[in-house]
Amino acid sequence: MAGVIVYEPDDDSDVEGLPWAITFEASAGDEWASFVCGPYERDDAVRLAEEVLASSRGVTAVVEPLLPVTEAADVLATIAELREEEDAEAPED
Numbered sequence: 001m002a003g004v005i006v007y008e009p010d011d012d013s014d015v016e017g018l019p020w021a022i023t024f025e026a027s028a029g030d031e032w033a034s035f036v037c038g039p040y041e042r043d044d045a046v047r048l049a050e051e052v053l054a055s056s057r058g059v060t061a062v063v064e065p066l067l068p069v070t071e072a073a074d075v076l077a078t079i080a081e082l083r084e085e086e087d088a089e090a091p092e093d
Contacts, residue, residue, distance in 0.1 A: 020041065022036070024049075049063050
């Protein structure tokens with residue numbers, strides 16, 4: 001599946017002032033290593049991702065904010081939160 005995937009924050013999210021990055025990934029049977037570009041303003045990141053996809057096939061672009069994390073504990077806390085969310089959404093057996 002090729003396309004631009006843009007992270008859409010919740011209304012109460014405070015990502016407004018954060019820098020944004022684009023991860024370009026292979027799709028549609030192509031195989032090459034993904035890479036990250038940035039930082040950009042959100043609108044500039046979306047524009048660039050859309051321009052690349054308009055000019056190339058077999059590419060997926062993921063546009064999302066860069067989180068200002070400075071300690072491993074912050075990363076581990078974010079991972080724990082995401083795991084809890086996933087567990088809460090998973091259907092019970």
